[in-house]
Amino acid sequence: MRLDFRAMRADRLLSLLLLLQNRGRMTAAELAAELEVSVRTVYRDVEALAASGVPVYGEPGHDGGYALLDGYRTRLTGLTAGEAEALFLAGLPGPAAELGLGPVLTAAELKLEAALPEGLRRRARRVRERFHLDAPGWYRNADDVPHLPAVAAAVWQRRAVRVRYRRWYAPELVERRLEPYGIVLKAGQWYVVAHAGGDAPRVYRISQILELRPLDEEFEVPPGFDLAAHWQERAERLQERLWQGRAEIRISPAGVERLRETAAPAVVEAVDAGTPEHPGGWRRASIPIESATHAEGQLLMLGPQVEVLAPPDLRERLAAASRAMAALYG
Structure with a gap:
């Protein structure tokens, strides 16, 4: 792969300019750390900016550094305050890093922040200071997805891949x-919607991919395919198939509150629609269950x-589980 060093340097010069524009005076060492280059390279880049007409100047001494003349900045017009805030809120650093886009997202945010007028820039910074989006749920770790960047590259380039993966319901490995x-x-958890033969695309959990080999074969996505709509339809079908039966229960107020933290929304809705009992605030309800085994584990937590x-x-x-626990702790 050939690297375009001129494009790389132009991008670095722009990043240097935006750093000075966003943060004010910075030393050569600070700029070098941000740009991951040597201090000598920073010196050369500052000279190149000055030669191109950018009003950058240096101040010697302990508190010195490089800065732009007051009032020099680019502007981005057309964004409302709400749009600017939403753009900064949409920046998910964790998922972007897993996709291999962490540096790209950081650079994009830096450019956007630099281009915003001062009022919008302050509001956008407040969003980043006050909101943080963490995708994984409690009590579980995020997927280990070493092949995610390769899958993302294949999605972007519309190229096929050959994978070996482990199905959750069978021990043998499968190649597709x-x-x-x-x-x-x-x-x-990361999933890829992919076509592997047959009539409709299927969903594969990327953490189950053990080996991946990119193929030099391009493909076309069917006209009209909508990823969000396909996922929503699949999720609804899965939800319909998920519940295999129902259970009649009595549950205390404390149990209801605990259930809200651990159970699916359909279960919580069924309990809320139940019949109150007196005394003590207990209620009767008919709740959906996936299976006897799954329901046993969920209800034992209460x-x-x-x-x-x-x-x-x-x-x-x-x-039986209660008797066994009583014997164990008795």
């Missing part, structure tokens, strides 16, 4: 040729704050 249409981040009334096999599962 994939045409990746798009990538989705859901609750800290301890004595919930009682299963039906089905009988689920009630016996919790009773």
Whole structure:
């Protein structure tokens, strides 16, 4: 791969200019650290900026450094205050870094901030100071996705890949040729929507990919394919298939509050729609369950704050687990 060193230097000169514009006076050492170059390179770049007509000047001494003449800055027109704030709020540093776009996002934010008028720039900074978006859910780590940048490159370039991956429901590894249409981040987990033969694209969890080899084969995404709409439709179908039965329960007020932190929205809605009992504020409800095994684990987390009334096999599962725990701690 050939590197365009002139383009690289032009980009670095622009970054240097924007750093001085955003932060004011900076020493050569500070600029070198930000740009990941040597101090000598900073000296040369400052001279190049000055030669091109940028009013940059240096001040010697302990408190010196490089700065731009007051009033020199670029402007970006057409953005409202709300739009500027939304752009800075949309910058997800964690996911961008996993996609291999961390430096690109940082550079883009720097350029945007430099181009904003002073009033909008202050408001945009407040958004970054006061809001932080963390995609993964509690009690779980984000996916380990070493092949995510390669999948993202294939999506961007519209090139097929050959992968070996592990299916969650079977121990054997599978090899597939994939045409990746798009990538989705859901609750800290990365997925790729890809065509692998058949009628419709399927969804693959990227952390399950063990090996990936890019292919020199281009593909075309079907006309009219909408990644967001496809994902929404798939999520709705999955939700419909998820619930395999129902359970009748009695649950205390403390159990309801705990349930709100751990259960799916459909379960919480079913409990809220239940029938209140007196005394004590307990209520009866019919909740959807995925399976007896899954429901057992979810309801055991509530301890004595919930009682299963039906089905009988689920009630016996919790009773047996309770007896075993009593014997263990007795």
